Each structure stands twice: as structure tokens, then as C-alpha cells.
Amino acid sequence: MARAAAAKTKTKAKPAPGTSDKDEMLAFHRQMLLIRRFEERAGQLYGMGLIGGFCHLYIGQEAIAVGMQVVKQPGDQIITAYRAHGHMLACSVDPKAVMSELTGREPGASKGKGGSMHMFAPKNDFYGGHGIVGAQVSLGTGLGFSNRYRKNGKVAFVYFGDGAANQGQVYESFNMAELWRLPIVYVIENNQYAMGTSVERSSSETHLYRRGASFNIPGAEVDGMDVTAVRDAGAKAAEHARSGAGPFILEMKTYRYRGHSMSDPGKYRTREEIEEVRHTRDPIDHLQERLIAAGYADEAELKAVDAEIRRRVADAAEFARTAPEPDPSELYTDVYAENVA
Numbered sequence: 001m002a003r004a005a006a007a008k009t010k011t012k013a014k015p016a017p018g019t020s021d022k023d024e025m026l027a028f029h030r031q032m033l034l035i036r037r038f039e040e041r042a043g044q045l046y047g048m049g050l051i052g053g054f055c056h057l058y059i060g061q062e063a064i065a066v067g068m069q070v071v072k073q074p075g076d077q078i079i080t081a082y083r084a085h086g087h088m089l090a091c092s093v094d095p096k097a098v099m100s101e102l103t104g105r106e107p108g109a110s111k112g113k114g115g116s117m118h119m120f121a122p123k124n125d126f127y128g129g130h131g132i133v134g135a136q137v138s139l140g141t142g143l144g145f146s147n148r149y150r151k152n153g154k155v156a157f158v159y160f161g162d163g164a165a166n167q168g169q170v171y172e173s174f175n176m177a178e179l180w181r182l183p184i185v186y187v188i189e190n191n192q193y194a195m196g197t198s199v200e201r202s203s204s205e206t207h208l209y210r211r212g213a214s215f216n217i218p219g220a221e222v223d224g225m226d227v228t229a230v231r232d233a234g235a236k237a238a239e240h241a242r243s244g245a246g247p248f249i250l251e252m253k254t255y256r257y258r259g260h261s262m263s264d265p266g267k268y269r270t271r272e273e274i275e276e277v278r279h280t281r282d283p284i285d286h287l288q289e290r291l292i293a294a295g296y297a298d299e300a301e302l303k304a305v306d307a308e309i310r311r312r313v314a315d316a317a318e319f320a321r322t323a324p325e326p327d328p329s330e331l332y333t334d335v336y337a338e339n340v341a
Helices: 021-047 062-071 085-090 095-102 135-150 168-179 208-215 227-245 271-281 283-294 299-322 328-332
Strands: 077-080 126-129 156-161 184-190 219-223 248-253
Touching: 021 062, 021 085, 021 095, 021 227, 021 283, 021 299, 062 085, 062 156, 062 184, 062 227, 062 283, 077 135, 085 095, 085 126, 095 299, 126 135, 135 156, 135 168, 135 184, 168 184, 168 208, 184 208, 184 227, 208 219, 208 248, 219 227, 227 248, 283 299
Parallel strands: 077 126, 077 156, 156 184, 184 248, 219 248
Antiparallel strands: none
16 A cells, blocks of 8 residues: 655655746645635625625645646546635636625526535536535545546546545445546545544544555545645546556645634634644745745745735625626526436
8 A cells, every 4th residue: 555655755846747846836826825815705705794604714725726736637527525615716717706606696606506515617627515524425436437437538536524534435435436446536635623523533543545445545645735745646646546546545634724614613722723833834834935945936026926816806705795696597497407418
């Protein structure tokens, strides 16, 4: 079983094909900062009562969605749980469409009918955030089966959290995926606390990348706060899956700064613990330090990018606040698939 721990081994990062290291690193910074500022504004809109239902923010986990996106090839599928805004943005969905979905407006990615937890963008190869814990693992395994059946060379990237890692359907999916050598990369976003219970209190095996051992699925532990470590581990896992060798499990060790959802006060951990992670492991701060050290950007340039992204997010929020709500007739659309050949 592959047990390469990217969190412990620092290798020189390789840029994606067709880009320089500088270009890719700057793009990483911009994409991660967009997710961070977007989620901060989403939290504000929720507090103002403009976002209904649940709202799960991705703050602290940005490096995972962004680093894995570089590995993705056109037609590869992405599917995840309800902490989905960051993945949508990483898939290049317009921030206005994502924010409008959060506020339940007609221009939203799911026409304002899915909200925070159930947004989709199939044109961007994004097959949803899903509200039932672990359900997307079985659905994502189905995407992998479709790829195998069609022999199209595509890989399904199936994201789930440390809480979902204890769900029964995950292991049924693992069994079928390895039995049929399905082209799937399972990405466990281990942010340490699931809905509020630490991994140590809820899991007898806390090294979640080992969860596939009984099915002969290889896995690796990755520093999910380091975008280049995510990219490099993701590339190896995707190559394994795409080659016909079957599924691969990546455990991304990460941390969420906010509560499980906006209604979670997070009393199960201390403020000091959160601040320590912010000051020592923040994925964006870490990348900014690397950019400056490499001479790729200075502080003034990074601040200018931040100001530009803040304006873009503010525009998206204003658009989402003022856009029209769906017509009542939309209650009866998109219930069944139409025009299926």
C-alpha cells in the first residue's frame, strides 16, 4: 500500500504542463484568495438573513480544491458534499452564479432552487454538492463506473470528509471500485472535527488514507494546507486511476476555521487552537510567503490582487442581492431528466 506522506516529504513542485512555476503559483494564489473572500462575504450575507437554510464555509481548506483542479482533465468529474462553494469556484463557475444560488435567485447555478448545499454545474464537470452525509461517495463511484463502462479515459474525483469516512456506503463503494478497477480518486478532506467531534473520539483508525487497505486500495496522506503538495499527490493518484490500476485514496489533512456550519458555535475546540493554525499553517499566508521569497511578487502586488478580488466578490454579492427570485412555475421544472437520448 502506498503510504507516501506529502505532509512529511518536501519535494520540488513541478508546474502544470504549459505554465511556468511563477504563473501557476500566482494563479493558485488568486484562486485561493477568491474562495477565501467569497466565503467571508457569504458568511456576512448569512448573518444578514439573505442566505437561508444551512451554509457550510470552506475557509481554511482552499488549497485542496485549487490544487486538485490542476490535476483534472476536461471531462473528469468532480463531486462533493455540502461544503461546495469552494469547489464550484475552483471549477471556474462564475462567482455571481454561485452567490446567486446561495441567495435563492434565478441566475443561480441551480436556478436558485438548490441553495448552499445542492448546487450543480455539469457544464463545468461539477456534479454537485450533496446534503446527505456520504451519499456523494456512492454517486461518485457511479460516475467512475460510467467512465469504465464507456472506456472514455476519464477520472471521477470524489470528495468527502472525515465524518463521512465512517459511513457504511463508503465501504460498499470502495469494494466495488477496487473490484472493478474503477478510475476514481477518493479525496478525504480531513478537517479534524466532522460535525463537531474530533477524529480521535470518533474513529478507531485515525489515519484515514488506510481505510482502503482491506479492499487493496492504495492511499496517501497529504498536507492539505500546502497547495503544491496537494497538486503533486493528486497528479500521482490521478495517473494511477487513469492507467486502469483502479481507485486511489488521498487523505488531505486540513482545518476549517469556522464552525461546521454557520449555526455551529464551535465550542468543542479552543480559540487558541484555531489561532495557532491560522498563524502557522494558513494555506494562503504560506503561499504568499513562498511567492515573496521566490521573487514572484511583492507585498504591494499581493495587496493589489486582494483588492481586485474583494471588488469582484462585492459585485457578486450585490448582483445576488438584487437578482430576481425564480418564478413560481420553476417548482415544476427539473424534476425529471428531459430529452435524454
